[in-house]
Amino acid sequence: MGTILDGVAIATAIKQEVAEDVKALAARGVRPGLAAVLVGNVPASEIYVRSKVNTCAELGLYSDLITPPADVTTEAMLELVAQLNGRDDIDGILIQLPLPKQVDTKALLNAVDPDKDVDGFHPVNAGRLQAGWPALAPCTPAGVMEILKRSGIPVSGQHAVVVGRSDIVGKPAAMLLLHKNATVTICHSKTRDLEAITSDADILVAAIGRAGFITPAMVKPGATLIDVGINRITTREEFDRFFKGDLRREETFAKRGSTIVGDIDPHAFEVAGAYTPVPGGVGPLTIAMLMANTVRAAKMRRGL
């Protein structure tokens, strides 16, 4: 079994550093603030946003939870974003996705002031990231880099293979790895002979959205496996495929009728040099990096 890369411990360390930063800023009369916009009543979104707002309170950041109704229009949302762009007490604007169908998500994300875009989704930030300029990077890939750095995993000169090319995970992860001098290959659903590529990876990042998609045969022994995927499985067949004999999982599965698996088949962790578990790997970093980005935005906006 490879070494576990403990995302909870790394996220805790980052949050402590953020809290210290917030204290230092308070001494200068600055309190970083996050506006969290939660539209309608999507249960998963409510849970995510609540934990983001709670983490702000825990670390001493100001937060404002704004909850437009599910039938809100694009125009009303654009007006809200314009107000938040203009507010001096708000350094970061988070619009929880997905939005209802009638709202033009792209138009909205493009309307966020890039300097307050703590999710790093604005094309200006994507451009800054590509150009290697100071940028607010998307939280999940930024978290992946923190895991590698803080675990002492070498990146320079390594072959990093990223499976997935979404704007929020795959592409920015590839760009961040490239900036740290990895030799990067990006794979996607049209990639030919995926296994030949993944099994040459020193660092394999899976951001696919398919339960246990990366099998042991697709992994080079000793590789570092970073599993971004979060997939809920509910059938006994799937459970047995990934977790047969795992008594702790069995307990959760019996209690909740489901469990979470990443995009990497957990059996592949047996051949890895190091790996992020699911849950408890990349997931906890996302909120920690959102907090770090908000403090960074507060500093950048004030030239601190």
Ligand SMILES: NC(=O)c1ccc[n+]([C@@H]2O[C@H](COP(=O)([O-])OP(=O)(O)OC[C@H]3O[C@@H](n4cnc5c(N)ncnc54)[C@H](OP(=O)(O)O)[C@@H]3O)[C@@H](O)[C@H]2O)c1
């Ligand atoms: N830990 C966290 O905090 C966090 C944050 C965000 C996302 N996630 C999780 O990460 C996963 C990926 O998220 P996402 O938003 O990046 O997903 P996404 O937008 O659906 O992108 C999935 C990517 O996987 C590729 N893909 C799909 N099937 C494939 C196949 N058979 N072979 C090779 N590539 C394939 C797709 O290729 P094409 O482009 O060709 O379609 C696409 O680029 C999901 O499980 C999500 O829940 C976790």
